[in-house]
Each structure stands twice: as C-alpha cells, then as structure tokens.
Amino acid sequence: MTSKKRERLDVIRDILQTIRQNREIKPTRLLYASNLSPQMFKEYINELISKKFISLDIDKEDKKTFSLTKKGQDFLQEYKVIENFIENFGL
C-alpha cells in the first residue's frame, strides 16, 4: 500500500515537472511523457485540474494545452518536503 501511495505522488510530480519543463504541452505529448495508460492519465489529469495544479487552455483553433498553475508550482517546490515528511513520520 505504501508503494502505491508513493507512486501516486511520484506520478503527480513527474507530470507537473514535464509541464513545467515545456511551459505548455499538448495532451498527447504529455500522455507519452507520463508513461501512463490513457485511462490512468485521464484520472490523474482530472485530479490535477480539480486540485488546480494545472489548467487546460483551449485556443481559438480549438487546440488544447496544459500549463502549470501557481499552486502546481508551489507543489513542485514543496514536494521534497512533503515526501520527507511522509517518510520520516511513517504516514
């Protein structure tokens, strides 16, 4: 169970890092980069949007891109601290 939870946080970090590196990224490219199944990818993306870590931007030509929000940037900065906290406190 521990590794499941750890993996989840790691996946979130990886997705956010990929978006940050690209500033804006298309859904298909992010799906490839995340190395997740389409179903899992959709779940994570929905979760990240609902947490307001990322935003989905649609331009006039109906092209979709993801970008990192301020909250997502904060999460990436705090990730190491949170990871340390969970491991140190056995949570």
Add this chain to the structure above:
Amino acid sequence: MNLYSFVIENKEILEAVYSLIIGLICAVIVSKTDKFFRLSLHQGIRYFRNSFLFFGLAFLARYIFGLSLGLSLTYAFVVQIAFEYFLVMAGFFLLYSLIWKKFESPKDKYFSSLFNTKVAIFHFMALLIAAGDSLWNDYNFMFISQIIIFSYASVLSCINYRNDAGKHQFPKFYFLAMLSGLCAWILNFLAEAYFEWNKWILINIGIINIIFFLLFLYGIIRVIKTK
C-alpha cells in the same frame, strides 16, 4: 526554594501556562501540516494534522479550565469532559495516521476527515470513554485506552524505525516520542491508582508531555529545513 517546591506552590498558574505552551506548539504543527495536506491531499498527513488539532483543543480546554477553576463546578465539569474527549480523539487520530492504509483505499474520498463514517467510531468511543469516566468520577477509561493506543503506536513506530534502517533522521525520534507518550500515560495511571496523585509524579508527567510535543515540533521543523 527548589524547583519542585516552586512548581507546587504555583501549581494553578503554571498549569495554565503549561497548557498554553502545548496549545501553541500544537497550533504550529497543525498550521504546517495543514499546508502539506492541502498541497498533497495525503490522508496520512490529514489524520496526523487532526491528531494535533485535537491535542491543541484539549490543552486549550484545560487552559480555560485552569483559569476558571473558581467560577462554577458545572462549567469546570463540562470543560473537563471536553478535555478528555479531545485528548482521546487525538490519540485515535495519531494511531490512525500510522495505520490508515490498512482501512482506506487511495480512491476513497471523504469530504471531511473530522466527520465521516470511519471516523464516527472514534467520536463514539471518545464520548463513551469521557462519559464513563465522568460517571465513575475517575480517569481509568481514558488512561487504559491511551495506554493501549500508545503501546500499539510505539510498536508500529519501532517497526518503522527498524525498516527505515537509518535512511531518515526522524523515525528514531518518532519512536522516542511514542515511548515518552506511553510512559506519561502509564505514570498517569499509576499516579491515580496507587500514588494518590503524587505531585512529584505529576510534575514529571508534565515534563515528559512537553518532551513529547517538542519532539514532534522538532521533527516538523527539521523536515521543513530540508527545503
């Protein structure tokens, strides 16, 4: 005048200051862990935060109790029940933060971690314990329940410490904190059952309790500094 005599002579005011200090330590821990939880939505952090929220409420209630001893017996009685209820809830949440993965799947989503179907049993048991003690006019239910909770938590934190194998700094302090908590509850029980609330024992319990909270505060500050 030695330190122990000074403490005994100024018992009421020192008890209020002591409760306020622990309440403040808890407020710092809750505010820091709440930030971690809001960013990660990690349930373990959520239950850990709840534990110190209840510890803080318990000592705040005790602080009020300490200041209002002379006001009304009924008021003091209600605050004392609140103190006991909050303290028992804190113990339940602290233990649950270590074992929640056995009972919840990552897909379980609760709107509130303070009131949901799983946590309802904590509220029920805490109320039962507080009511039982008030009926029997002692603290046996609380002491025994907390000794069981802290014994189990001590075993779990010992396992975590051994499994960590020195990779992190805090698991040994976490284990020490749990042992000090267990020690304080055993001493409380002994002081009530066999030593007629001996003041020397109570002073030492107070010191152990402060060590317990300071260890957790130290752990949080240390983790934040890793940034």
